[in-house]
Amino acid sequence: KAGVTQTPRYLIKTRGQQVTLSCSPISGHRSVSWYQQTPGQGLQFLFEYFSETQRNKGNFPGRFSGRQFSNSRSEMNVSTLELGDSALYLCASSLATSDDTDTQYFGPGTRLTVL
Amino acid sequence: KQEVTQIPAALSVPEGENLVLNCSFTDSAIYNLQWFRQDPGKGLTSLLLIQSSQREQTSGRLNASLDKSSGRSTLYIAASQPGDSATYLCAVIGGSQGNLIFGKGTKLSVKP
Numbered sequence: 001k002a003g004v005t006q007t008p009r010y011l012i013k014t015r016g017q018q019v020t021l022s023c024s025p026i027s028g029h030r031s032v033s034w035y036q037q038t039p040g041q042g043l044q045f046l047f048e049y050f051s052e053t054q055r056n057k058g059n060f061p062g063r064f065s066g067r068q069f070s071n072s073r074s075e076m077n078v079s080t081l082e083l084g085d086s087a088l089y090l091c092a093s094s095l096a097t098s099d100d101t102d103t104q105y106f107g108p109g110t111r112l113t114v115l
Numbered sequence: 116k117q118e119v120t121q122i123p124a125a126l127s128v129p130e131g132e133n134l135v136l137n138c139s140f141t142d143s144a145i146y147n148l149q150w151f152r153q154d155p156g157k158g159l160t161s162l163l164l165i166q167s168s169q170r171e172q173t174s175g176r177l178n179a180s181l182d183k184s185s186g187r188s189t190l191y192i193a194a195s196q197p198g199d200s201a202t203y204l205c206a207v208i209g210g211s212q213g214n215l216i217f218g219k220g221t222k223l224s225v226k227p
Contacts, residue, residue, distance in 0.1 A: 004158075033214060043204070043217040056214055090158055092215075103149065104215060106159040 001027060004093050004107035012113045018079040021110045025072050025093030031055075032074040033104065034066060037088040046089075049074050050096055078112075086114045117142045121205055121218035128195055129226050136190040136221045138205030143183045146213060150179050150190050151204040153220070159204065163190070195225045 005024045013019050025032050033056075034046040045058040049068035066076040072093075078085055088111050092104040118141045128134050138148075147166050151159040163172045163179040165188070171180040178191040192199060202222045206215040 006158075035215075042219045043206075043215075045214040045216070048214060058214065088156075092159075102147075103161050103164050105161060106151075108158040109156075111156070 004091055004105055006089075006091050006107040006110050008110060009108065010111045010113075012115065013081050014115050015081055015083060017081050018077065019081060019112060021076045021078075021089055021091075021112075023074045023076070023091030023093075023107060025074070025091075026105055029093035029095055029105075030072055031094045031096035032068055032072060033092045033094075034074070034076050035090045035092065036060075037090060037109070038086075043090070046076070081114045083114050085112065087112060117145075117207060117209060117216045119205060119207055119216055119218035121203075121221050123221060124219065125222040125224070127224040127226065130195060130197060132195050132225075133191070133193050134195055134223070136192070136203050136205075136223070138188040138190070138218055140186045140188075140207050140216075142209070143186050144209065145183065145207045146209055148179075148181055148188050148205065148207050149215065150177075150188075151206065153202045153204060155201075162203075192223075195223075197225050197227050199223060200225050 007022045031050045033048040037043045048056040052068045063079045068074045088109045090109045091107045094104045120139045149164045150162045165172045165181040176193040181188045202220040204220045206217045
């Protein structure tokens with residue numbers, strides 16, 4: 001079974017631009033979560049989507065948004081990029097079985113550099 | 116607010132040594148706890164998941180324990196190998212619809 005895939009793997013943008021990252025979950029997984037990883041803050045939760053609805057949201061500004069499609073694929077958008085948005089963006093998927101054995105599986109990440 | 120701490124931040128050991136990585140969390144009301152491994156510039160690989168009702172989980176040379184009442188978990192790695200070199204991350208989740216809250220990780224280096 002294919003793992004979580006993320007595209008693109010690397011991105012270089014300039015301040016003020018916007019960017020869209022894509023995540024394809026493991027087949028059959030209904031939940032997709034996004035995390036930002038930086039050397040200073042570590043891994044921080046952005047948001048989670050389940051059945052095309054945002055179910056949970058972290059403490060990030062409104063410039064960060066996302067959506068999920070009917071096939072569970074998800075996109076994340078960052079508008080008006082700032083230097084501090086440079087990070088590894090990780091996507092994770094899970095079956096969302098609502099029991100405590102539900103494991104999150106992570107993709108390889110998208111490395112975003114803002115110049 | 117749940118906070119997860121991992122000590123030490125970095126650890127270097129000779130090959131073959133047994134070692135313990137520590138993780139502590141401030142709110143004992145967790146749903147489960149996961150240990151992940153991250154290689155440089157890569158995504159996370161799930162190693163072990165411990166349900167809130169469990170005390171430990173084992174996979175090969177890895178053993179993770181959980182003590183909810185004291186807010187602590189340990190990851191024991193037996194007979195370490197250079198291929199074990201990576202950053203190990205501990206994360207807790209507060210409910211069935213909660214998100215993972217991560218520690219900053221322990222960077223492990225196993226010297227041949």
